[in-house]
Amino acid sequence: MAENLSRRRSGKELPPSNVRTRAVPKARKRRAPAPERAQTDDSLRAERLDTDSALKDDVADAARDADDVVDQAREVADAVLNQARLKADQASPSAPPPAEADALNEERAQADHVVRVERAAADVALGGVRKEQADTLATLLVHERAATDAYLLTERDRADDAVAHRDDFLGMVAHDVRNLLGGVVLNLELLQPAGAEREPHVATAADRIRRYVARMNRLIDDLVDVTSIDAGKLAIVPVEGDAAALVTEVTDAFQPAALEKGIALSAQVPAGPLLAPFDHDRMLQVIGNLIVNAIKFTPAGGSIGVRVEASPGAVRFCVRDTGVGIPAGMLEAIFERFWQVGKDDRRGMGLGLYISKSIVDGHRGRIWAESELGKGSQVYFTLPVAKGVKPTSPRRDPVRGHARAPRRGKGNADRRLRR
16 A cells, blocks of 8 residues: 555556566766777878878879970971971972962961860860869779778777677676675685684695685686776876885785795885875785785795885886896787786786786886896886975884875785785
């Protein structure tokens, strides 16, 4: 009864509460144009202008060459005619009477006039043919280009729809998989009674499960970040923080992973705080990715050093390792998505450095690598500091002195470090 009363008061016939209704899908928000597409459009326009200019020059050159040939042929014809007339005059045994000579000259002048008129008419007709051909070619180009543009826009719309469906699907899958992984960890903890001591092999298996879950969470985060980057929606909120404390925090978090592989991990930071605007959690992600890569490619007994220092107008970070090194021809390729050292390399998906570069670019910074095969690698990146502001401040606690962006909780940052 209450339900029926509610329907009558609202003036709308509502479906009963026990009837399931289908949600009306929301209109899909069109993605922002990618910079690559703008570059493609600019390049296509420039290429068409260059083609039009080159075609116009080619047509003009061909017309000039044809005119030169016609002019030369006419000059030769005129010269032959004049020579024939001269010989005819010289072959006459005596000079013709004045009246006959005037008549002959008048006849020749009329003939020359007729030739000039016919030549002028031929030139006009030729100009008309050339203009008609040029107009036909221009019209053909316009239609062909319009068809090409229509095909291109259609393909882009289809690609956008496919990517949007992929993003939606990935978001749903990521949410569900995270929930399942959380359930795995929760049930893993419930298997151990409170206060009971686990057997060694059980404790080892539990730690292995936790590591696998952490790796899967990291993979999910990387895929979601790549989707956000493609959509131009990678969230970055720079807040003034202590870069030195950031480096100390990250190196402390990755010490267990480095020690497990027999690698010495150290941090080199200035004595006092080093202030710069940056997104704390995202910078944790960047430095963490660089350290993880260094651990992957550094053999046991090697070392990894993380350094941060002030540079003119910026704060510069460096992650150095004593690993196998990177070939000179690949120092830029390593920042591309899905890049791997080798075709059969399975130590990741090749997304970490791509995401790191996107984050640094989002801070208006720069990232690059230097390496020598067999002697290790150094990956540098810089974060700009406002002009006139030195990247230092009075001494304060180097661990607690950094600021955090209010949009993320501590749990998210800790989860990134634990991975």
